[in-house]
Amino acid sequence: QKEVxxxxxxxxxxxxxxxxxxxxxxxxxxxxxFWYRQYSGKSPxxxxxxxxxxxxxxxxxxxxxxxxxxxxxxxxxxxxPSDSATYLCAVKVRxxxxxxxxxxxxxxxxxx
Amino acid sequence: NAGVTxxxxxxxxxxxxxMTLQCAQDMNHNSMYWYRQDPGMGLRLIYYSAxxxxxxxxxxxxxxxxxxxNKREFSLRLxxxxxxxxxxxxxxxxxxxxxxxxQGTRLTVV
Numbered sequence: 499q500k501e502v503x504x505x506x507x508x509x510x511x512x513x514x515x516x517x518x519x520x521x522x523x524x525x526x527x528x529x530x531x532f533w534y535r536q537y538s539g540k541s542p543x544x545x546x547x548x549x550x551x552x553x554x555x556x557x558x559x560x561x562x563x564x565x566x567x568x569x570x571x572x573x574x575x576x577x578x579p580s581d582s583a584t585y586l587c588a589v590k591v592r593x594x595x596x597x598x599x600x601x602x603x604x605x606x607x608x609x610x
Numbered sequence: 611n612a613g614v615t616x617x618x619x620x621x622x623x624x625x626x627x628x629m630t631l632q633c634a635q636d637m638n639h640n641s642m643y644w645y646r647q648d649p650g651m652g653l654r655l656i657y658y659s660a661x662x663x664x665x666x667x668x669x670x671x672x673x674x675x676x677x678x679x680n681k682r683e684f685s686l687r688l689x690x691x692x693x694x695x696x697x698x699x700x701x702x703x704x705x706x707x708x709x710x711x712x713q714g715t716r717l718t719v720v
Contacts, residue, residue: 502652504652509684530707532708540713541700541711541712541713541714542653542700544708544709545709546615547707548646585655585688590707598653599655600652602650602651602652603652
């Protein structure tokens with residue numbers, strides 16, 4: 499079983515809709531959870547992080563964490579064509595110096 | 611503020627050739643990392659350095675060596691390139707949990 503799993507997509511949503519991106523992880527020692535956005539041909543950039551169970555909102559983005567279910571999600575409200583990118587889920591295990599373990603990413607396309 | 615700088619941006623090697631990918635950060639971060647990214651595979655950790663003078667293997671270290679030259683610089687060396695090492699390579703650095711990435715090096719081994 500992969501440590502961090504994401505649906506590879508592609509996921510297509512119409513402009514203005516809510517995009518829902520999902521991620522599951524296998525290590526119950528996981529402590530911190532991150533969402534990175536990567537435009538084609540570019541490097542990943544951090545858009546959200548969450549440490550505690552529940553929801554965390556930042557503008558149009560909401561991260562949701564459920565440690566009991568080992569599940570983290572990213573909701574993008576009022577999706578825009580500029581949100582079209584690959585979204586990478588990353589997990590940090592408590593006490594690990596290895597930093598982040600990444601999922602394979604979900605490719606999102608927002609249709610005008 | 612340059613952040614994390616990688617060189618070169620593009621490289622084509624013949625099988626068996628060697629090369630070194632350079633990475634430098636100007637954010638005074640202790641930790642630095644090398645990842646490779648292949649289609650459908652996400653980012654996989656090759657080597658990391660938690661502090662100056664230390665390096666450790668990641669998920670896919672075979673065929674690579676690293677040097678943490680000083681706090682700023684962390685290089686990745688391919689001693690004898692193989693077609694399986696065709697990939698996009700990213701260097702990253704971090705102080706806390708957030709990792710900052712360089713622009714990437716697109717390497718093709720023919």
